[in-house]
Amino acid sequence: MNTIFKTVRSSDVSISQLMLPSHTNFSGKIHGGFILSLLDQIAFACASKFSGNYCVTASVDTVNFLRPIEVGELVLMKASVNYVGKSSMIIGIRVEAENIQTGEINHCNSSYFTMVAKDKEGKNALVPGLILSNFEEVRRFQNCLKQIALKKERDSQKNTADFGSIESIMNSNLYNVKLELG
Template identity: 60%
Template sequence: MSKKKHKTNRESRVIISELMLPSHSNFSGKIHGGYILSLMDQIAFACASKHSEAYCVTASVDKVDFLKPIEVGELVTMKASVNHVGTTSMVVGVRVESENIQTGVIKHCNSSYFTMVAKNPEGKSIPIPGLILENKTAIRRFVRSIIRKEDAKARRDRFKASEFELESHLEILEKYNVKITLKN
């Protein structure tokens, strides 16, 4: 079977649901964030692999905000789709919702973006199909992925350790509850 040159995000979309059990909870009785992150990584892998028709690895995860806690007994549904593609990598958007199965109330708990890279059996990055943008939502997601990528590069450039000058940043620390004890 030959690979397509371009695919829609519908062709690689993945949706999973799982009932949250007491074994998934943390000490406060809410579902452990690490467990949710693990599920998110799995669905991002499945979506990226489906798009690329290859094994994929996680290169990075964009900011993760836990918006609302997930309770034991709720049904968690995760939706993943390819939002952006490069030559060998793609950005997979993952949305996490939980549903109280007794009341039917659904809440948005988390969204994040996983950069995934397609690999061949030898571990080398390989080209992936392009993305067909079929509607305004797909275009918006693609453009936002480009902006997030540019923002991340600017952040990395801003925080290069080799260019850090302590003296020019000391006033920032005055607002915080820190005590500086430099030893020479």
């Protein structure tokens, strides 16, 4: 365990960017891949700021696209460390889009990235402990504990899961699938 502790607030990072036509997908909305790239950048900045080390993305645990983002909106991303392990951190990111003409702000995305701190040799580096200063920070930390437990449970069941026989798939109305095995 590390004897250095930092507050959640010390990890806070926010970025904003105007959404341009060059950021769109084929339907004219902001491309999800562009948003993912920005999410990865802010997760890196947040984790590096908190840990004092170079950080890498270990996993993107959740990305919930809640509403599309339009060209001309100002996107604001806010990130903070929600959980720390020995060398890993879970970064929570909230994405809001503001219509700069009307001032209307909408929550568009919530994301959770697991980042790992690295030392100069590329080995995992210890990260500071986390000081939880209010009930919202405690709630976020507890949610991370639930996420970690669910992830471990999923991983342990991957090899033992029984998804049913071919016959049960063919005779079921549960799946929208047609088997045409050659």
